[in-house]
Amino acid sequence: MSSGTIAGVTAPAFTPTAATLETAIAFLAQHPGHGGAVDAATRREALARYEALPAPGARPSRGWKYDYANLPFEDLSWTSDRRSVATSPFAAAAPPDASGADHPALQTASAGGLVHLGATLLHLRPAQHDMPEAASRRDARVVILPLADAAGAAEPALMRALDTIVDWRGDKFTALATAFQNCGAFVYVPDGVQLDEPIQLVFAGAPDDEAVFPHVVVVVGNGARATVLERHVGAGDPFVCGIVEAHVGEGAQLDYAVVQQAGEAARLMFTRGARCDRDGQVRWHLAELGGALARTVLAARLDAPGGRAEASALFFNTGTQHVDLLSGVDHTVGPTTSDTVVRSAATDRGQGRYVGNIVIRPKAHGSDASLRDDALLLSKRAHIDSIPALEIAANDVKAFHGATVGSLDEDALFYAGTRGIARAEALRLITLGFFEPVIARFPSEALRDEVRSALDRKLDDATELGA
């Protein structure tokens, strides 16, 4: 059994049971400022909800080895700590033993952000940027806080958004995340503030395997613009089950990018949701690259005219990786627009599923939705299911969806071959090109190159290519 120490107390082994929860609640009662933004009663309610709800779906396909109803929770510990909150630059403050916390990514965070090692908050760096016009207004400060602190201070922007975007009662794993919430972040970009540098939220796998339950709330004020980069790195093999809520104000823009490069035995279950006010735009960018199992829900609700949601996601499963990706856009009013692009590939015994839903409700006249997903299978034992669905209840809308599942284009390999490009190199170029429509939408060239390099390394590591 794995264990850690929280404030001098041995961290309990984690199981999704009342016994673990009561230990956690007792600990949090004695340690204000830890945990997150959930009170004890809600935690108990959430655990009851977790127990009552069915597991999401059966196994998606033949060969899928995980059963959501019977996920093993062995050798995990639950902890909540803020051992060494540093406000200095990340690189300088990174302790030498913190696996993952010296990730080069941390050295590039110039706008600010926070770093968790497991559930332990390691570093916090406030945003530093020039806001000459807004500097005199107290409400114009960019806020990056541990969720517990923001909730403790009852930050008004947090209170307006918290638990209003993702309904934790609706899904077994969001209920679990709420019951055991042990870390999180609140990011607030005030009205009119335009951030050029991304705010980074880094979740590094703890050396001792931990059960980590983050809750992130991002609020982008009216007319503001921000990029948030959520990274998962590190050597540990945690179970991470979290919620991200993003509220995009009127005319505001949020790019929210997730680059998941967790340890190879990590399991990650995330539900991320956004709501856009009038003319607000959210752009989800998701690269699922690491871990053994990743289940991700990406959702956007457009309930004010002019709202727009883009979702661009990719995964590339090698070895025995499993990724289960579900995206949903809910057009509740019109005119609103959405554009979803998913590229997935699998080789070796990788398994994947993509479920894409677009709902255009009766009042969403004049809306425009597009959903496109393509899957590439690079070995005989790899499998990807693709299930796009459109539900349209309004007239006068434009909706498109298309899906393909295919193997490598032998004609393209031959064509490249006739130019002197050897098969392995051609395969690499063609596969990287396959992901490019999703990569091209990531919000910076540095990030695009990082994703390309990560995919390239995965191609190097894959044992079967083009079988």
Added chain:
Amino acid sequence: MTSTETAPTETALAATHAPVTDYPVDDAVLDIRDLHVVPLAEPGREILAGIDLTVRKGEVHAIMGRNGSGKTTLAYALMGHPGYRVTHGEVIWKGLDILKLSPDKRARLGLFLAFQYPTAIPGLSVASFLRTALNARRRGLADGDGEIDPSDMTRGGIKMGEFRTLIRETMALLKLDDAFAARYVNEGFSGGEKKRLEMLQMAMLKPEFAILDETDSGLDIDALQSVGNSVNALRHSDEGKDIGFLVITHYPRILKHVPADLVHIMIDGRIVKSGGPELADEIERDGYDAVRDEVAATSV
């Protein structure tokens, strides 16, 4: 009908049967000997039924024939398309039987095929594709330990600046817009753009033997002129004067822009008649049926 034994009798010039050792190894002569090819999916159906052809350096040979006569199969077989199997024969180039080599190795030995229907590679820019190809071409047959490693800038691959200059100059020559280099290979290209990309690749890779497969098909007269100019510019350059060309075509019109030294008529997977440029005019005047009838009448 002619048989493989009798077919080449009057095409002595084109189908010289010389043993491979007669040529210096570095001499650019492509020698096709009794080539028989079947599609992998249908091994009982012989598409090429014994092709003999020799193209010496600097020569332009035209292969003319109707759709289905085996012209494109010949091009594919020469480059090693995985959908075809050579059941008999050999193709000697630079002293090697290239049928034993993978397509990329044939290309690195200087062979080039301009496709009739070039393949799209979505997400891969023309510039990246060409740079990778150019490095492979420069590396030749050396494996990873060679002096040039295309995946490694520090190991002799073409420098970015040098490459940019080269591609910009070559595109200007072909009257291609700068933005062309950033587009994805053949994705969303018009027919004419695809053919011009083939010409751009040919001009940059500087092959020693080039097969043009129906490069004229689907082109308007301006585009055809531009293709002709590309080929002729290459042929008249110092480094291109020794290039052998195999121009595969259905219609004689491309031969007005790229004059052939020798013309071969292909029917049912065999070269049934060879001659000078006047043979193309004959086809234009009398059609393929006349040649077929004539061959049938003269065969034993």
